[in-house]
């Protein structure tokens with residue numbers, strides 16, 4: 256480790272979008288100008304091309320651009336007819352959106368525990384949660400790697416229960432030769448700026464190989480109307496902006512390079528932490544992670560985080576409270592102890608900077624700060 260790496264005390268952010276923008280500014284500015292000159296802001300050719308390109312990238316026949324990753328989940332669930340009386344199985348250790356959408360449709364979220372190594376749910380974890388009311392299973396491909404879709408689909412297919420992949424954090428991630436979103440009936444993406452494929456605002460997409468479902472999602476995202484002012488079903492305004500679509504199209508060209516750089520950074524962290532008490536991420540056999548997050552597990556996590564904050568190193572806790580313990584889901588009657596793996600993960604996980612532009616010196620500084628704290632018994 257170099258002396259400059261140790262002495263350097265400039266702040267290290269969790270994500271450096273300005274650094275990324277500097278590398279694509281010359282490509283982005285003209286397409287924004289084109290959208291402004293065309294004054295076609297909602298739908299239109301940019302959105303259609305974006306849908307075709309992201310769908311092709313994900314090995315899916317259809318892409319339906321929507322307002323956000325949350326609305327992709329909501330619209331997808333609406334297309335599948337989820338409503339009161341239905342149960343939807345999903346992980347507890349995840350971002351709120353997935354569970355929130357189930358409740359907003361009047362259905363009951365049924366939270367299951369995650370695999371302690373990958374943080375994802377598995378076929379085994381969903382099996383005992385299935386009842387005759389189960390209408391949908393939603394695995395979330397957390398932190399950049401797919402859930403064990405093979406085992407999940409085996410369980411779901413036996414009972415003809417559809418599976419919707421929440422791939423907000425895993426665009427382009429591969430599981431046993433198949434791309435995220437191409438394995439279930441539907442898949443959903445988020446273009447929130449911190450995602451590997453992030454827009455300049457909110458955005459999302461539903462992906463599917465099912466022609467009828469795609470048509471239903473297209474109707475639902477535009478108030479269920481077609482032709483204009485003739486409403487076949489009740490939908491919402493879930494439309495993707497042309498400006499966001501234009502940005503996504505440019506960023507898509509760089510996505511594999513950025514994800515490879517994140518994977519290289521992950522490999523470097525793994526080396527730096529080898530032989531220490533830091534538990535580095537486990538990528539399951541047959542999976543390729545896009546490392547939307549690099550999440551370690553450590554003892555005394557909160558004290559370590561304070562130490563890193565003092566050293567101007569940004570970190571984040573994804574997620575401090577599992578969904579089954581959230582106040583808004585109290586009426587489901589879940590309590591601490593119900594899902595031990597996700598409760599333990601919530602107490603120990605810490606996400607480190609992993610963005611593509613992160614330098615070797617910065618990573619060495621981060622690792623040194625973590626290891627010196629842990630070695631000192633801090």
Ligand SMILES: Cc1ncc(COP(=O)(O)O)c(C=O)c1O
Nearest residue numbers: 323324325350352423445446447
């Ligand atoms: C796993 C997961 N699902 C859904 C979402 C919701 O996406 P959005 O923020 O675009 O609504 C996110 C984004 O943070 C996410 O990480």
